[in-house]
Amino acid sequence: MRHVMVQIPKTPAPASPAPRSVPTSADVARLAGVSRATVSYVLNNTSAVRISEPTRRRVHEAAKELGYVPHAAARSLRAGHSRLVLMPAPTVPVGQLYGQFINELQWALSRLDYTVVQHGSVGLHGDEAARAWAELRPVAVLVPGAGLGPKGVAVLKRSGARAVVTLGPESVEGAHALLMDHEAVGRCAGTHLYERGRRRIGVVVPEEAGLEAFSLPRLEGVRNALRGTDATVTRLPLAHTEEAGARLAARWHDLGLDAVFAYNDEYAMLLMRALQDQGVDVPGETALIGADDLMIGRLLRPRLSTVHLELPSGRDLAELVDRAVRDPGAVPETHKVLGATVVHRESS
């Protein structure tokens, strides 16, 4: 059902103060009785020019009185470049792990005097999105996940982006790459389960769209870990609903698995509950391991084994961006940044 807004009457606004047009630096200059250049010098603390203290004060007062705010577009048009770092806003509900990383990154970049914006590019795909981003003439673009091709990188660079950094499974021609290879996550999990003596291993693959970029490499990682052994790998599609969990658990004995890597801790929790409701002993009958090392894993009984991911620090990435911006000609760097380690608890 659509939520209907309930309007609350308010007293009419008190004679709105004449919708003046937006004040410009010229207005400030007029009010302060100086030239526009002087205003610019004062407000930007230009060190090449000395302005008398009384003049400075008059300018600052005039600016405050008018509520003057500089026009970023005009400024960067004149300057020929901006300090804007753009990243697409996440379109899928993203874990707290990633959210925290983004935050750290934003903080680190703003310390370096960049403005960070997340562009809500819903429905735009690949190079289409790249064009939309390019219109804002960002000095750098950070793109998590796949989806940006060499064409897209070229568009961005031709539009003045001095650094394009991808955070994803593989590097893209022309862009710096932070390789976050989720294959390693699966490999960790697979190896762990094998070492614990398990041989018939299931791998949960979320049915929710948009997660393939992570889930398929993780599945592949398990396959790679077990290639050439006597273990088998079974792909287990699973939607993140109670019913789907129950359905999967219902056919558990037919599946005959003795271990599962559950994509991440949230799916692991779902599956653990479903298995327990079904009377399947964890880890006795079936070992279970998740990934992402979320808090909920520690709260389950048995405590959930998991693959802990170590993302790069926001500061490191911010510095990479800054370096790339300062030296755009440099050969794109490629870094492996996804540390994956098993946290062995009770469920495996």
Place this chain on the structure above:
Amino acid sequence: MRHVMVQIPKTPAPASPAPRSVPTSADVARLAGVSRATVSYVLNNTSAVRISEPTRRRVHEAAKELGYVPHAAARSLRAGHSRLVLMPAPTVPVGQLYGQFINELQWALSRLDYTVVQHGSVGLHGDEAARAWAELRPVAVLVPGAGLGPKGVAVLKRSGARAVVTLGPESVEGAHALLMDHEAVGRCAGTHLYERGRRRIGVVVPEEAGLEAFSLPRLEGVRNALRGTDATVTRLPLAHTEEAGARLAARWHDLGLDAVFAYNDEYAMLLMRALQDQGVDVPGETALIGADDLMIGRLLRPRLSTVHLELPSGRDLAELVDRAVRDPGAVPETHKVLGATVVHRESS
């Protein structure tokens, strides 16, 4: 420990193709052999002017060949306004509920031809942040939570924002308000627990910073629900860690509570686990209710009672924004938009 990036050597870039400067509409015009005006007409499909088909083709081809992308700043500078809707990027790890809402909203706004960006304003507070936003000259600003005062609203409006919408506990002078009163959430929970016969009621208040805007109204709501009854309300500060949960549970018998409203489902899960580890029966000895109606609540045993929140639809909000932009003179609307209903499961 700081994560160290591991560099992977790459083959040098193949003689980077002459770092041309970014192509402008003048370049397109030159290549197509027409004037800049014609380029603008063609690329914007200006209906007031008819351009011959061959010319159109030449312009399009030239634009594609150069990889021309229009300069948003120049465009909006000339136009005197932008189609940019700005919202601050969330600084605290935000629940999936809110994340989904943001996404829906972005989609709806882009359907209406707005560009949505989330501004990473870390460290900036209140009116300081408002100034930073104003520099981008957004046509509308959406601000969740408190923190924006009437001064901030004024700055934004003087900078040309035709709509300022707050989503928070109270309305702000001059801005449209979507009242998301979390007091109602607490009221629901308190009433529910009272009706279930509970009288000594604890309320979890997260110790994590940045959540006060939600947690305090929720606490207050419980107080309001129970004012004038024989029930007592005890404030329970709690950090979201296993240890903090165990510490709280350890003194449970001393506290002598028979019910808890746990701020939200995540804190409820933490507390439920700690209580169960301590041998406290839920709901027999202590009833427990969360909020936000997350998936994890359904997976707990006993299943977690919760307060379900109904946020406004992204479409409704997008339409409010659009209306406000089209008619900036209108009296600011104030809507109550937070539907709160108890979902009674097994834990209360």
Place this chain on the structure above:
DNA sequence: TTGAAAGCGTTACCAG
């Protein structure tokens, strides 16, 4: 149907 020119708000250069 196309072209020339003005102007949006800034800043940097160069005279006073």
Place this chain on the structure above:
DNA sequence: CTGGTAACGCTTTCAA
């Protein structure tokens, strides 16, 4: 130390 002026890229009015 300060003021005039040009230029950034684009759209739009007016003239051809």
